[in-house]
Amino acid sequence: MEQSYSVASNPVYYEEQNLHVLFAGESQTPPTHQVGPKIYDYFLLHCIETGTGMFRTEQRTYKLGPGDCFLIHPGQLVSYVSDPENPWKYRWAAFSGKEADRTVREAGFSPEQPVAACGGESGIPGALAGIMETFFEGRESGHLTSLGLLYLTLGEAAGKLKAESGPQGKDSQVKRTVKQMIHYMSSQYAHPVSIEQMCASLGYNRAYLSRIFKEETGLSPVTYLLKLRIDKSRQLLRERPELSVEQVAASVGLTDALYFSRQFKRFCGLSPTVYRAVTARQQDR
Incomplete structure (x- = not known):
């Protein structure tokens, strides 16, 4: 050769x-x-x-x-x-x-x-x-x-x-899957994604993923995703005063502004408009 x-x-x-x-x-x-x-x-x-x-x-x-x-x-x-x-x-x-x-x-x-x-x-x-x-x-x-x-x-x-390296233990596999779910939701929360879409992308059925996710985090995937969206919306309400409540809702993947306002008050105890006003006054002090 x-x-x-x-x-x-x-x-x-x-x-x-x-x-x-x-x-x-x-x-x-x-x-x-x-x-x-x-x-x-x-x-x-x-x-x-x-x-x-x-x-x-x-x-x-x-x-x-x-x-x-x-x-x-x-x-x-x-x-x-x-x-x-x-x-x-x-x-x-x-x-x-x-x-x-x-x-x-x-x-x-x-x-x-x-x-x-x-x-x-x-x-x-x-x-x-x-x-x-x-x-x-x-x-x-x-x-x-x-x-x-x-x-x-x-x-x-x-x-x-x-x-x-061989098959992973059951516990490590579960933790890895939950981390994948958290990463998926953290990167996709701004889009109108569903838990069904996430389950399909990861190749598992919804019942299994919901069970292991709640065991690891204490929250269901639906609640975790909603809480993530509300947390992101709070940041936008504080830092982007030029955005309307409807625009903030859309930016975190919730296209129904009324539903967004209800869920925001559920998690924060205040409506989005009142929350923005209160935080603005606090920042001006």
Whole structure:
């Protein structure tokens, strides 16, 4: 097989980026081709397309093949060598940034777990190839494209790593589902969404979600969503005096201003108009 090596660097560099792809490349390595032992000052993600080889960290040694990914962490002493009979071909991308460490931990990577088995149908090689092709084009907008492709890569790896870690306990699964519900309502409260829509988006039936949500929070999903909307409306009434009560109601996802006023008084003890007047007087003191 013919040896090859190609790399492309990001045409722009930002000093204080939360996440920044530095370069990407590909190589068909020769037999027993070795890198290291050495350390890097950035994250370096490899995905193997064909062939096999060995990846060594400070903790252990991994024999890897097609579809496997390994992530080198900054400051970790590592080495990797291709098989003498079936040398590997791989793609890679290097990245850094203030949020890089948190991002890879969210994906499930760590110095103790640097490998993800993504399989032969993985989309990661294509994403890494896309980063390299984008950098070869030399456009400054390639920075954003490379971030999108990097997130796709880490997202797929995260799914594999979580599957490899085994099934979660019942309690942790319930807590994770309730957090998803809270996040959904917090991001969608301004729209006329329903609890049925939320349940459908999360893939559970309403009775189950309502039960576990109330067990964890003490409130039903309907009450939690309504309370969230009223809390947001109180902020708007205080901070946006130019908005009418109808406009405030619509801004928190309640299109019926009369219903909004009734529910506001139920939670706050005052009508929206009186609440606004009272808080305005307090602020003027």
